[in-house]
Amino acid sequence: MPDNPEKIIEVKHLAKNFGKFVAVEDVSFDVFRGDVFGFLGPNGAGKSTTIRTLLSLIKPSKGDIKLFGKHLGENRNYILRRIGSIVEKPDFYKYLTAEQNLKIFARISGATVSNSQIHEMIEFVGLKGREKDKLSGFSHGMKQRLGIAQALIHDPDLIILDEPTTGLDPQGIIDIRNLILQLKNERNKTVLLSSHILSEIELIANRMVIINKGKSLVQGNVIDLLNARELLVTIQVDSTEKAIQILNNSRMNLVIDSYDANILQLQISQESIPAVNKLLCENGIQVFSIEGKRKLEDYFLKLTHV
Amino acid sequence: MFWKSTYNEFIKIAAKPRSYIGLGAITLLIGIVLFALKMDGLTYISFITAPFEQSLSFEGNLLNGNTMAFIILQMLIIHIPLLVALVTGDLVSGEAAMGTIRLLLTKPISRSSVLFSKYLAGCAYTFIIIVWLAVLALGVSKVIFGTGDLMVLNSDGLVILQQTDVLWRFVSGFAVAFLALVTVATLSLTFSCFSENSIGPIVSTMAVIILFTIIGTLDVPIFDRIRPLLFTTHMAAWRSFFEDPLPIKEIVNSLVVLVVHCVVLLAIAVYKFKHKDILS
Amino acid sequence: MKLRKSLFFILLFSLLSSFSFLIQTQSPNTIINGVYKKMMKAKDYSVQATIKVDLPFIRMMPVEAQIYFKQKDKFRVISKGIAIIPRQGFDQLTRMLKDTTSFTAVNSGSEIIGNASTTIISVIPSADTSDLILGKLWIDIKQNIVLKSQLTTKSNGTILTEYTYGTQVEYGLPDNMVFTVDVKKFKIPKSVAADINNSKKADSKADKKKGKIYIKLYNYKVNKGIPDDIFKK
Numbered sequence: 001m002p003d004n005p006e007k008i009i010e011v012k013h014l015a016k017n018f019g020k021f022v023a024v025e026d027v028s029f030d031v032f033r034g035d036v037f038g039f040l041g042p043n044g045a046g047k048s049t050t051i052r053t054l055l056s057l058i059k060p061s062k063g064d065i066k067l068f069g070k071h072l073g074e075n076r077n078y079i080l081r082r083i084g085s086i087v088e089k090p091d092f093y094k095y096l097t098a099e100q101n102l103k104i105f106a107r108i109s110g111a112t113v114s115n116s117q118i119h120e121m122i123e124f125v126g127l128k129g130r131e132k133d134k135l136s137g138f139s140h141g142m143k144q145r146l147g148i149a150q151a152l153i154h155d156p157d158l159i160i161l162d163e164p165t166t167g168l169d170p171q172g173i174i175d176i177r178n179l180i181l182q183l184k185n186e187r188n189k190t191v192l193l194s195s196h197i198l199s200e201i202e203l204i205a206n207r208m209v210i211i212n213k214g215k216s217l218v219q220g221n222v223i224d225l226l227n228a229r230e231l232l233v234t235i236q237v238d239s240t241e242k243a244i245q246i247l248n249n250s251r252m253n254l255v256i257d258s259y260d261a262n263i264l265q266l267q268i269s270q271e272s273i274p275a276v277n278k279l280l281c282e283n284g285i286q287v288f289s290i291e292g293k294r295k296l297e298d299y300f301l302k303l304t305h306v
Numbered sequence: 307m308f309w310k311s312t313y314n315e316f317i318k319i320a321a322k323p324r325s326y327i328g329l330g331a332i333t334l335l336i337g338i339v340l341f342a343l344k345m346d347g348l349t350y351i352s353f354i355t356a357p358f359e360q361s362l363s364f365e366g367n368l369l370n371g372n373t374m375a376f377i378i379l380q381m382l383i384i385h386i387p388l389l390v391a392l393v394t395g396d397l398v399s400g401e402a403a404m405g406t407i408r409l410l411l412t413k414p415i416s417r418s419s420v421l422f423s424k425y426l427a428g429c430a431y432t433f434i435i436i437v438w439l440a441v442l443a444l445g446v447s448k449v450i451f452g453t454g455d456l457m458v459l460n461s462d463g464l465v466i467l468q469q470t471d472v473l474w475r476f477v478s479g480f481a482v483a484f485l486a487l488v489t490v491a492t493l494s495l496t497f498s499c500f501s502e503n504s505i506g507p508i509v510s511t512m513a514v515i516i517l518f519t520i521i522g523t524l525d526v527p528i529f530d531r532i533r534p535l536l537f538t539t540h541m542a543a544w545r546s547f548f549e550d551p552l553p554i555k556e557i558v559n560s561l562v563v564l565v566v567h568c569v570v571l572l573a574i575a576v577y578k579f580k581h582k583d584i585l586s
Numbered sequence: 587m588k589l590r591k592s593l594f595f596i597l598l599f600s601l602l603s604s605f606s607f608l609i610q611t612q613s614p615n616t617i618i619n620g621v622y623k624k625m626m627k628a629k630d631y632s633v634q635a636t637i638k639v640d641l642p643f644i645r646m647m648p649v650e651a652q653i654y655f656k657q658k659d660k661f662r663v664i665s666k667g668i669a670i671i672p673r674q675g676f677d678q679l680t681r682m683l684k685d686t687t688s689f690t691a692v693n694s695g696s697e698i699i700g701n702a703s704t705t706i707i708s709v710i711p712s713a714d715t716s717d718l719i720l721g722k723l724w725i726d727i728k729q730n731i732v733l734k735s736q737l738t739t740k741s742n743g744t745i746l747t748e749y750t751y752g753t754q755v756e757y758g759l760p761d762n763m764v765f766t767v768d769v770k771k772f773k774i775p776k777s778v779a780a781d782i783n784n785s786k787k788a789d790s791k792a793d794k795k796k797g798k799i800y801i802k803l804y805n806y807k808v809n810k811g812i813p814d815d816i817f818k819k
Contacts (some may be wrong), residue, residue, distance in 0.1 A: 018583070055412045057584035080414040087412065091405030095321045104317065107310045110414040150409065358644070359673070361742055361767045365651070366668040455649075455667035463643030466668050471647070550645050 005032040007069070008158055008190045009054065014063035015214075016049050023049040025214035027063075031192055031207070033157075036184050038201030038208030038222065039194035040300070046214040047194045048088065051162045054192075055085055067158070081110035084156035086164060090147025092135045098122065098146055099131040102153060109154035117153070125149045126175075141172045148179065159183060160192045165200060173200075180204050198300050210300060231292040232257060233273060235264045238286040246283045252276070262288075308419045315427035319393060328389030328435055332382070336442040339378055340450060343369070347451075350377070354459045370454030372472050374447035376548065382439065383483060383544070387490040387515055388508075390435060394428040395494035395507035398579065402502040402586045411584055421499075421579045425572065428491045436484045444476055458548045465550050479544035482557070485564050486541040490515065492568045493537075496575040502586055534559075537567045612727065614691030614707045620730040621723075621758065622683040628757040630656040631808040637669050641797030642769055644670070653803070658684075660817040672765045672799060673742045679735060682721060688712055694722065699733045702726045717741055731758050743768035754806045765799040 009031035016024040024046040031037040041047045052058040054065060056076050065072040067079045092101045099118060106113040122131045125145040135143070144164065151159055161180070165173045181204055183189040195201055201208055202222060209219040218225060237243045240259045247254050247266075252275065257265040268276065273290060280287050293301075319325050343350060347369040355364050398421070401407040411417060456467045456475075467475065493514060497507035518538035521529050533539055543560035546553050612620075632655075638648040651665035661677045663669055682689070694706040709721035717739045724734035731751055738744040745767055752761035 052584065057408060057411055059581070059583065077414040077416065080412060083412070085412050087408045089405070091408065093318060093321070093404070093406060095323065096318070100317070100321075104314045105409060105413065107314055108307060108410075108413045108415050110307070358641075358670075361673055361745070361769065362641075362670050363673045364668060364670055365663040366649075366665045368668060455646075457668060463645065466644070466646035466670075468647050468649075468667050 005034070007031070008033050008035070008067065009037075009192065010064070010066040011050070011054070012064040014050060014053060014065065015061045016046075016053060016058060017061045022214055024053070024060075027209075027211055027214065027216045029209040029216055029219050031158075031190060033190055034184065034188060035207050036180060036191045036193060036205045038205030039192055039211070040196070040198060040201050040208055041194075041211040042196055045196075045211045047196075047211065048162055049214075050211070051085075051087060051160060051192075051194055054160065055083070055087065056080065057087065077110070081154070082157045083160060084151030084154065084158070085160040085162070086144075086147040086151055087160075087162045089140070089166065090143050090150070092138075092143065092146060094136040095134065097132050097134055098127060098138070101135060101146065102131075102149055105150040106153045111154035113153055121149045121153050124152075125179075140167045141169065144168060144172070144176070148176075152183075156189070158190045158192070162194050163196070164193065165195070165197075177204055198297060231268065231270055231273075231294060232298045233266045233268055233276075234289075234291045234293075235266065235276070235280070236262055236288040236290075237264060237280065238262070238288070240264050242283075243280055243285045246279060246285065247276070250279055252279070307415045308423055311415055311419060311423035312426050315397070315424050316430060319427055319431050322393070322396075324396065325393050325431065327392060328386075329438055331389055332386070332435065332439055333442065335382060335385075336378055336439075336446070339381060340374065340447060343374055343377070344450060347374070351457075354457050354464065358464065367452055367454035368457065369451055370456075370469075371444065371448030371451045372454060372456040372467075372469060372476075374451050375444040375476065376456055376458060378443040378447070379439075379479070379483070379544070382443075383486075383542070384519075386435065386439065386487060387541075388512055390432050390487050390491050391494040391508045391511040393431055394491040395498050395511055396504045397424040397428055397495055398498035399501040399507055400498075400504045402584075403504055405586060407584055407586065417580045418576055421495075421576055425492070425495055425575075428495060429488055432487045432491050433484060436480055436487065440476070440480050456548070460545075460549060465548065467548065467550065475547040479547040482547070482561065483544040485561065485568075486537075486543065489537050489541075489564045489567050489571075492571040492575070496571045496578075499575045499578040499582070535563065537564055540564055614693050615686055617705060617707055617725055617727055618683055618686060618691050618709075618723075620727070621725055621732060622680075622686075624730045624756075624758040625680055625683070626657070628655070628754075628759060628808050630654075630810070630812045631754075631757070631759060631806055632810070632812060633759070633803045633807070634805045635663075636802040636804075637665075637671065638800040638802075639670050639797075640800070641670075641767065644797075646670070654812055654816050656812050656814070656817065660814070662817045664816075670799065671801070672745050672747075672767060674737065674739065674745055678737060679723075679732065679747075682709065682718060682737070688716065689718070689721070697724060699724055699726075702728075702733060704733050729755060731755060754808060757808055759803070759806060759808065761803055763801045763803070765801070767797050767799065769795060769797045 007030050009029070011030070012028050014024055014027040015022075027046065027050055039047055039051070049058060053060050054067070054072070056072060068082060070079060072079055093104065096104065099122065102118050102122065106118060119131070122128055125148050127142065127145055127149070130142065138146070164176050168176065180191055180193065183191060193201070193205060205222050207220065208222050208225065210217045235243070240262060243264055244256060244259060247256065252272065254276070255267040257267050259265065266276065270292060273292060277287060277290060351368050351373070352359070355368070401410060410420065453469050455469050456472045458465045458467065490511065494507050494511040497510045501507050515538055518536045522533055522536055522539045540560035540563045543557060543564070546557045546560070633653050635651045635653050636648050637651055639646055646668075649665055649667050649669045651663050651669045654660070654662045654664070655677060659677065659681060663671060689712055690710045692708045692710065694708040696703060696705050698704070704724040704726050707723045707725055709718070709723065711718045719738045719740060721738070722736040723732050725731070726733055732749055734746070734748050736744065736746045745765055748764040749760040750762040754761070
């Protein structure tokens with residue numbers, strides 16, 4: 001990343017209440033130009049509420065939102081002109097054709113879009129030959145493609161996708177993933193992508209934030225957060241007390257994360273696992289199982305199972 | 307952007323099947339009425355002349371296109387509001403139900419502009435309904451029955467308006483009827499801003515019209531003060547153009563009441579729409 | 587000489603008195619026959635009419651119409667617009683007068699109308715089944731024309747008609763007619779649709795029991811021939 005990269009999205013201490021229900025309590029994150037930014041959280045964490053707030057579908061109760069360096073409240077139209085988005089599943093006018101739907105949204109996108117551009121976009125998203133068909137006959141995947149078409153038709157700088165792979169078959173998921181990478185690499189777009197699936201974010205995002213119960217918890221580069229070199233290793237032994245004593249007396253500088261009667265959790269690199277195993281066994285500790293997970297993956301799994 | 311949005315809204319109205327229900331219903335109803343009057347219109351007309359027929363004889367083309375148009379307007383004008391609300395009540399809530407409102411309101415156009423463009427398209431649809439009604443009621447009636455003087459039976463007596471003096475009255479009457487229907491459209495649009503489904507605003511609009519009409523016709527002193535303020539009381543203002551002399555003061559009063567209703571309802575709709583959180 | 591003059595004047599006076607006595611003592615039927623004969627001179631006529639209505643509960647502008655008549659009883663009013671005429675029509679008098687056996691005519695006095703002296707003839711129908719209850723005619727016997735008529739019928743109530751003559755007096759055809767109509771039974775049905783101005787003042791003429799219809803007749807074409815087709819509706 002270049003020095004002083006341009007901030008496309010700045011969210012500071014965003015909060016949203018619906019009556020007594022707190023949907024978002026305190027969310028903060030930044031998205032830089034060129035990012036594919038993962039917005040990760042379990043279902044009900046407040047992702048959709050946050051995204052709807054960014055797109056001015058919802059008014060925040062508290063907090064500050066800036067996009068392209070401008071406050072959203074006072075520069076709504078300027079900002080939205082530069083954003084393309086899909087919020088949840090893309091819904092269109094069933095009684096209109098794909099082409100008519102695209103024209104409807106292109107007309108109010110803030111850009112001048114020609115008929116040829118419409119047809120190019122339809123071809124780009126793989127709907128060539130279906131443009132004259134009414135939306136009532138479209139599958140979910142086809143609607144998703146058309147959703148991406150309407151998000152891109154006016155050549156926006158920022159694309160916001162809220163759970164874009166929901167309901168898609170494996171091929172559809174791959175197509176969306178490739179499309180996002182293409183947008184970043186070939187068209188230099190900034191993408192904010194929300195999901196509740198870590199692996200999905202991991203594959204395409206370079207930066208991410210995790211939120212839960214309306215609060216942002218962790219933010220940073222994906223590689224740093226999901227550092228494969230450090231794992232959370234769970235070892236099942238006959239006596240954790242004795243095992244801890246042995247590990248502490250060794251010169252391995254291990255970090256003991258947690259323990260109970262028979263389970264010991266260590267933060268160690270993958271390369272250190274055999275050495276730890278050997279140390280314990282040589283000192284009379286019975287090792288029943290060793291399981292290694294990345295810290296963040298475990299962390300996120302705990303979140304989603306709460 | 308506002309005009310582009312209005313064009314979009316008009317395309318949507320034109321593409322919806324329900325938009326043609328109103329036009330079809332008017333065509334069918336007027337067709338039936340004209341057929342019936344062609345078969346036995348003189349019996350119907352005698353209702354108008356009956357109070358005078360012991361002493362007087364009415365000569366000339368009594369069953370003419372102008373009289374038919376007036377009869378049709380009287381019969382249908384109470385049913386047309388439903389046909390208008392069917393479309394205008396769906397303008398906002400229909401998008402919420404369909405989910406398209408999410409896409410629509412993430413575009414760089416203010417919510418007020420979106421709402422006004424929907425309102426304008428709704429008014430244009432209402433205008434088409436009134437024009438179609440006029441073409442069928444007046445135009446087709448004149449082709450079938452010919453032209454002639456218009457007999458209007460009011461509560462204070464019979465007014466016979468000469469055929470050369472009738473067209474401007476019909477045009478003015480239709481214009482006022484259009485304003486009355488625009489008031490209905492505004493009411494249904496306002497309800498639409500509060501609802502997430504199509505049926506609610508339509509049923510609510512008709513419920514309000516029925517309730518206000520009942521209050522308006524109940525001869526109970528307790529309602530005397532509010533009756534002149536109800537928009538339903540003034541929905542028949544078009545009829546005032548067929549009186550002689552023209553009750554200018556009453557007509558202007560009706561226009562003011564209807565316009566005030568439109569302005570107030572629209573203000574409520576704009577406020578709600580602007581501040582609404584889009585959760586659907 | 588003086589005696590001859592006196593005798594001459596006495597004779598003249600007697601002759602004139604006898605003559606006027608003769609005239610005055612014409613029977614009512616004779617008077618009516620005289621009127622009828624005059625009316626029959628017009629075998630057919632067409633005339634333009636301006637019809638103006640002054641009736642409670644009715645408001646309309648004056649209407650132009652064309653009226654056609656052909657003996658014995660063909661009568662038609664053709665107007666571009668809607669015209670209101672008394673239910674009896676214009677030929678009620680002719681129809682009534684043609685059969686002198688159907689009524690008894692009685693001399694009921696005299697009256698001055700305008701500059702004319704008229705004999706009042708009452709017409710009482712002979713049969714109970716007749717629609718006419720009572721008729722009264724003010725006849726100028728010098729010209730054999732009716733200046734006023736009052737006809738009371740079972741079906742149409744009482745209509746008083748005043749006639750003014752001009753160009754067609756030789757045929758007994760008037761230039762102006764004023765009908766005074768009984769309007770007690772005019773009642774507007776309550777189920778009149780949606781009249782929002784219900785609260786406004788009622789027609790100021792509504793309290794009147796009588797109304798008038800003014801008919802001005804001009805451009806007579808008498809005995810020019812009228813095809814029967816015109817009388818078919």
